[in-house]
Amino acid sequence: MKIPLNQEEQQVLDEVRRFFAQEITPELLEESHHLEYIYGGEEGRKFVQKFAPKGWLTPCWPKEYGGLETSEMLMYAIRNEMAYHRVPIHFAGAHMAGPSILRYGTEEMKKEYLPRLATGEIEFALGYSEPAAGSDLMALEMHAADKGDHFLVNGQKTFNTHAHVADYHWLAVRTNLEGPKHKGISILIVDLKNTPGITVRPMITMAGTRTNEVFYDNVKVPRRNLVGEVNSGFKYIMAALDFERMFPWGHYKKYFEEILAYTKTATRNGKPLAKDPLIRQKLAEHATELEVIHHLYFNLAHLLDNGKIPNYQASMEKNFLSEFEQRLSNTAMEILGPMGQLKTGSKHAVLEGFPEWLYRWTIIETIYGGSAEIQRNIMAQRGLGLPRA
């Protein structure tokens, strides 16, 4: 299914594709996979800094901050193309902090960060979750005491995925200990590499990927690094979560194509897999689901381009995609049989050991960025107006 772009935008997308065909190196792919497609690694920075200055990372941003003032549709298309090519795709800066600064930041802040985000020069890490604040973000406790010209920050974050490669922390802190919980949260920008008192410790997931816990011990953050209004952070987080909930799906299109190609050539006990009716039905079903995801995803861009903020639709896309990933991964294991469990580097490994990795990785996907249960709550309450308990 074609993406609804105008001619000019289509040309940009074509150019992006040509660029990817030429510039993607095996080293980039290896690092990218190793970092589970987050931005911030050395190879990733080299690569992105080659194309981002053309405006391709943030095409829909204003020109003065490094964008092309195109539609969101083009940005969605490029992001998905990046996912398809398995280059870094999770940009906490360009796609979450950036849009929030654009919407809520001061002019000074915009000038300071946006151009560098647009060129890929800097990357952010999100600092939301805490040991006692997962699904329930409002419960976060990291404390920022107002000291006039600065905030003094103490506490602990968990699941801060970019923290070990990023330059800045997009940090949610509690600035008011009284009153309703959601009215005491603020957002600070913290220089992760040049601020004393910050400790970043690795947490390793079942997919072997890294996320982090981050400790703040009497960390001074200048007041000018406060985003928007004090105690209004929860509103900004909610809005930014809507951005985060737009998940490109190109890697799974690619993976589907790889499985399909494998199925066309491989046999099991002498019989071609492609002629197995069970496999045919499953792959047809997944092709259809990919088509559905295509529309769920680009419809989000359509809504944005028409002045609407997707909210329940973003939850829907996130859930549909992440649950699809689990189905697809499981189907791959069924098609490959015992060969599917072989890891990258093992003798006889099929599709470079990707299937078993994805089988582990996709378990994380229905939890990261708001669990499937939370997304369904949102769909029911925001999308259908059903009452809270």
Place this chain on the structure above:
Amino acid sequence: MKIPLNQEEQQVLDEVRRFFAQEITPELLEESHHLEYIYGGEEGRKFVQKFAPKGWLTPCWPKEYGGLETSEMLMYAIRNEMAYHRVPIHFAGAHMAGPSILRYGTEEMKKEYLPRLATGEIEFALGYSEPAAGSDLMALEMHAADKGDHFLVNGQKTFNTHAHVADYHWLAVRTNLEGPKHKGISILIVDLKNTPGITVRPMITMAGTRTNEVFYDNVKVPRRNLVGEVNSGFKYIMAALDFERMFPWGHYKKYFEEILAYTKTATRNGKPLAKDPLIRQKLAEHATELEVIHHLYFNLAHLLDNGKIPNYQASMEKNFLSEFEQRLSNTAMEILGPMGQLKTGSKHAVLEGFPEWLYRWTIIETIYGGSAEIQRNIMAQRGLGLPRA
């Protein structure tokens, strides 16, 4: 899989089977289907009154009340055999009111009702649900004013399935308007056929079957018809629901066998259905699910025979079976293709039009007797000790 019965009990079951092979008439089957397998119709009464006096309807009851003092296992086996033969199987008297009277009734009450229940002479209708009290039984409002020697009952019931064929009403009423809701409910036995002030009106389901709403207008019920203690009714209802939640599944075994037999002979566009791998997988899956249900069901009898009251296990069996029924019905529609939608009596109807009827009927099954959601609450809270909200 064999049913774990001792030799004596196995002989009874064999005898029951022989009896069924000889005594089941087309008229009985037609009435039975028409009444969605509830007891109380004319043909059903004729049939049951032939075998119940042998103790086969209530084999595990004490001999003095018409039982054989056998294991629950035999009763479960016989009930399932009845279901397999599509004779009336839902006995509100023998299987719900009866066991409650056995446990909570006075000696006088036992003598009055149990022998007649055991022989199939009388049948009860459950009177629980009301317009505002469905899943939330505690909310029932039908009022019984204590007038000393009698109660004066006013109000409305809905979904009282046996009410138009039964002799007695097993009626849940509110006897205390103050205090906690669940401590103001009592159970009365009401003679449905000889009590002035009762109106029974039909309610027709999407499967064309009948249930009823029942109106009480200043109905006098003698005090001696109070079951157990006043205001203790909710406890009795909960215990009896555990009985109700033991659902025989023989009809679906039979239906599976019919579909299997059809599949073995029929073709689609010239190809034998039996060789279609999709159909083979589906039927194998359903055969396995039936095996699982077999064990879920007979394990309930095992628990009872060992002095335990199944509770979450009964919910599990109910949910597994009723959700299986929907899957099986849908598979049948897929196997039969457009022919599946033909109704009983229509030209070309397959399997006597049963498939389309069951496709409608099974929708009701995950709701009747406590919805699937309520059953899952029970499993989580009673089975796993998870806290209430």
Place this chain on the structure above:
Amino acid sequence: MSYELGVEQKMLKESARDFFSKEMNSALIRELEEDEKGYSPKIWKKMAKIGWMGLNVPEEYDGAAATFADLAAILEEMGHAGYAGPFFSTVVLGSSLLLKGGSEAQKEALLPKLAQGNHLLTLAYAGQAEPIAAADLPLQATAKEDGYVLNGVSLFVPFAHVADTIICAARIGSSAEEVSLFLVPKGTAGVAVQELQTMAADKQCEVVFDQVRLSRENLLGTAGSGWPVLQAVLREAAVAKCAEMVGGARKVLKLTVDYAKKREQFGRPIGSFQAIQHHCADMLTYLDTSALITHATCVQLAAGIPCDKQVSMCKSWVSEANRRLVGLGHQVMGGFGFMEEADLQIYYRRAKAAEQAYGDVARHREIVAAELGL
């Protein structure tokens, strides 16, 4: 394509919604299920007056020359309203068969009448199952000097009992090149029509052809040209069914959510329970995804882009999503939803009929697999 309807489609859709909200209601739906004709001639005339029968008929034959996407907009509202009648058989099947397969003379003779609502059509092609290859067609034609003799039994022919012309697909041999379409006027000797009783009470009929003699003039277009025309029309029919299903699904979700907001148990609306909310969220997902893929497929069909895979993805997805959506609706609405008097159960029965029409889920997935090169 855009993710929004065009201005004209929006207007069409709104006027259709208005029309049906005035003309259709729960009582009438039930009445028509029992009715011998199965539709209201009064409403039919009003629809004709608006011009819906001629929607996809070119202007030269007195039609409105609208696109398939326009037609889909109306069909969605029909599905929403629970409309019953020979619109699908006459317009989606009939007029499309005439346009794609008919001779100029046949078009001139029938399309204007059809566009005015004065000629009902239908299509007979299936036997006990959806035919996959030409050899599966249940009607056999034998060539004679002066024409053809048709024999066989076709099933599931919608509204054949009131059709003025039954278009039927018959085969002389067993190859696709030996399939012809025939126009069979009402009252043709040897043709016997009998209604089947179906779960959806939707007037599907058995049509028996017993030594039916037809002249060459009864051929739709030319001999041997029938198979590709039939396939093209069935593809459109599959997507048209999806449009109907989307409308039905939208209505079911509305019924369900309204109920969940209103119905109280345990002292609060059941819509505040997480299990109910998650059922509703899944229903919303089934609806939105069905609407998106149907819209995209209609746009491609309307543009004349070859899209066999797209059509089959659409039909398989929407059929399954719709069935699940209605099932969840029942789970939410409980006892209220399964009573005969609840509208929900009507949509439940029709969902299965729509799923089975013009290729079921497995059939369309197999087409997708073949298109994927498997």
Place this chain on the structure above:
Amino acid sequence: MSYELGVEQKMLKESARDFFSKEMNSALIRELEEDEKGYSPKIWKKMAKIGWMGLNVPEEYDGAAATFADLAAILEEMGHAGYAGPFFSTVVLGSSLLLKGGSEAQKEALLPKLAQGNHLLTLAYAGQAEPIAAADLPLQATAKEDGYVLNGVSLFVPFAHVADTIICAARIGSSAEEVSLFLVPKGTAGVAVQELQTMAADKQCEVVFDQVRLSRENLLGTAGSGWPVLQAVLREAAVAKCAEMVGGARKVLKLTVDYAKKREQFGRPIGSFQAIQHHCADMLTYLDTSALITHATCVQLAAGIPCDKQVSMCKSWVSEANRRLVGLGHQVMGGFGFMEEADLQIYYRRAKAAEQAYGDVARHREIVAAELGL
């Protein structure tokens, strides 16, 4: 059959639970996943001392002559504890192969050593896929005057790297009557063993046979008798895997429910949320049904009743139920559950390995279908 374990089984099970709760722990499980051997010889010796290796070995060979159901009780506890080691390959596969297929001399030579824990066995029979027919076996035997020459590559051979004897299935032709089992002692020339890196880190190996010369004495039992022996052992292995899975599932449910009761969000334990409760209820259903069908199947196997259909129903059901159960566990435990340090993820990986072992879901359903007469 009864729905309860016998007294002896209960005792066995309790003592196994005690043993593993002392001997196994999360740290050790992780250590063994990285360990070259993949098991703890220290624990192995303790197990041998209790007598578990000789559990299903007749008394005449120094075994305990227990039933298959007794063995299953131990296996369930191994699955529960996350035990890793060559118990399955030695006892479930090895001793059973010897008992069913070996000559008296072979039994006398190997079973007592095995029962004492001094001889590790395994079975090589699969190639890149589970063989369905004899022709699918990857190892080819050529008869020579003085014996046989074996060639081919067998994959997924558990603990071959530490086995004292690999029993392998090889075929001379392509029929079931041409399959023989061979005893291949450690160090046999031409045999190369290499560990594969698998998701479950469970020491499945590649075993390459390159012109391996074996004498007739290496034949397990008689020539051509291998196929039915292999099938009988694989059936037991499938059910033995189910027992392991039931134990794992029980542990996963416990981990999950404990977490749900303890973890608070939005001011209350997440276990009080209906969505979480329903996930847990479904997990409980998967567990109980798996336990029931596995118990029933073990009883039949133990009684020697032919039960191919029962075995395949059991393996297909438990494999799928267990996979779903663990998946739901992850959904409940969220970020905590998907960290490397959470035990849950170990059970997740092993669930897939167990599902694929000795016939996957589709394979066993196909057997059920055939047994149903389809």
